[in-house]
Amino acid sequence: xxxxxxxxxxxxxxxxxxxxxxxxxxxxxxxxxxxxxxxxxxxxxxxxxxxxxxxxxxxxxxxxxxxxxxxxxxxxxxxxxxxxxxxxxxxxxxxxxxxxxxxxxxxxxxxxxxxxxxxxxxxxxxxxxxxxxxxxxxxxxxxxxxxxxxxxxxxxxxxxxxxxxxxxxxxxxxxxxxxxxxxxxxxxxxxxxxxxxxxxxxxxxxxxxxxxxxxxxxxxxxxxxxxxxxxxxxxxxxxxxxxxxxxxxxxxxxxxxxxxxxxxxxxxxxxxxxxxxxxxxxxxxxxxxxxxxxxxxxxxxxxxxxxxxxxxxxxxxxxxxxxxxxxxxxxxxx
Numbered sequence: 001x002x003x004x005x006x007x008x009x010x011x012x013x014x015x016x017x018x019x020x021x022x023x024x025x026x027x028x029x030x031x032x033x034x035x036x037x038x039x040x041x042x043x044x045x046x047x048x049x050x051x052x053x054x055x056x057x058x059x060x061x062x063x064x065x066x067x068x069x070x071x072x073x074x075x076x077x078x079x080x081x082x083x084x085x086x087x088x089x090x091x092x093x094x095x096x097x098x099x100x101x102x103x104x105x106x107x108x109x110x111x112x113x114x115x116x117x118x119x120x121x122x123x124x125x126x127x128x129x130x131x132x133x134x135x136x137x138x139x140x141x142x143x144x145x146x147x148x149x150x151x152x153x154x155x156x157x158x159x160x161x162x163x164x165x166x167x168x169x170x171x172x173x174x175x176x177x178x179x180x181x182x183x184x185x186x187x188x189x190x191x192x193x194x195x196x197x198x199x200x201x202x203x204x205x206x207x208x209x210x211x212x213x214x215x216x217x218x219x220x221x222x223x224x225x226x227x228x229x230x231x232x233x234x235x236x237x238x239x240x241x242x243x244x245x246x247x248x249x250x251x252x253x254x255x256x257x258x259x260x261x262x263x264x265x266x267x268x269x270x271x272x273x274x275x276x277x278x279x280x281x282x283x284x285x286x287x288x289x290x291x292x293x294x295x296x297x298x299x300x301x302x303x304x305x306x307x308x309x310x311x312x313x314x315x316x317x318x319x320x321x322x323x324x325x326x327x328x329x330x331x332x333x334x
Contacts, residue, residue: 009033011061013068016249017241019175020200023065025052027087030298035087038202038243039066041174045075049193049202050082050245054090054156062091073099080171081161082204083187084109085216086154088245093157102162104169108188109161111219116155123147129218133304134281134328139296165191178202181234185227187216192234199240201253206230207242209250211259213267214302215309224313228264231257271310272319272333279323279332282307 009026016022019041024034038049046069052062066072076099081089084105089112096103115122127140163169171178171193178193183206193202201207205214206227215223239253250256267289274280274288286303287295294300311331314320323330 011065011068013065015069016243017175017200019173020243021046021069022243022249023052023062023069025058025061025065027053028055032087032246035246036244037062037065039069039071042077042172043174045077046071047078047080047171047173048076048095049080049243050088050204051079051091051095053087053154054093055152055154059091059094059156062095075099076101078171079103080165080193081105081109081189082192082202082206082245083190084112085187085205086112086115088204090154091156093155093159096159103159104163104165104171105161106166106182106189106191107161107164108184108219111188111216112155113158116153116158119150119153120148129308130283130304132327132329133308134283134330135304175200181230181237183227183230183233184220185223185225185230186214188219188223188226190230192230194234194237194239196238199238200243201234201237201239201241202243203245203253205245207234207253207256207260208244209242209247209256211256211263213260213263213306215306217305217308217312222313222316223309224264224268225316228261231260267306268310268314271307271314275320275331275333279330281328281330282311283328285311285331 012024014022021039023037023039025037027033027035035052037052039046078101079095092103127144130140165180167180169180176195176197178195181192183190183192186205190204190206192204192206217223235257242250242253270289271285274285285307286300290299290303311320319334320331321334323332
């Protein structure tokens, strides 16, 4: 019997500009079918910006995409990661080992270490945060059962950077020197890179053509505030073309910055509105935002991260507060 199955995406490569190639690598996540690795000509080879996700067959897919640009791993002079999420750092270890190159990344990269070194402990930490946020025990048990024993972490191995990627560090390529700007929030380790003469920006996940908010909760006091601060940081830059971590290149970053701010304002407004008249757990706020039909879908896991981050931000602003001695933790307007 014929089955109607969606064909898995294949790696693809295209030349974005002379001397810049976009490696479009498949991802296993609903709604996020691929991620970008940017290869930029440098000294007879290339500098790579990001890696794609790790796991079975992922390095082979990366090799295929790199070959489409006319390169192999021996041509990689340097690996730069915009942040240490699995889809941007997951293949770092085998790339630096086979290429013999250095890895440069922000010093706050270690928020991913537990996930790579001890996935079982990372799973239990996620479950405990979810329990404290009001996720029902039965749902947590189903999640634990589905994830226990899953050997696919998305990170082939933890590898430490050879150099801290901080403002003042410069990345040299044939297209000129790239400057580093810190843009945490989406991840504590996030940076963007700007090439001022050619008006180019490698934006990672800080700025995308289709804005989708995500804040990596639990690693810093205020991811939402950090994200907004990062938008302020890059807004004055002269940028004609953005090379993002997902999706196609785009122009007019000012419009994307404005849209990101609008979405943050809308999110904070929904969290405030959910708390009007009654205290709630974070998971109850998730239900109010995504709707009851979506509380048991992957959308709710994403929404819990951004709701928890929003509550932390509003608490710093003095607009909400926790209810003492509640477990699961409950929140109320201040």
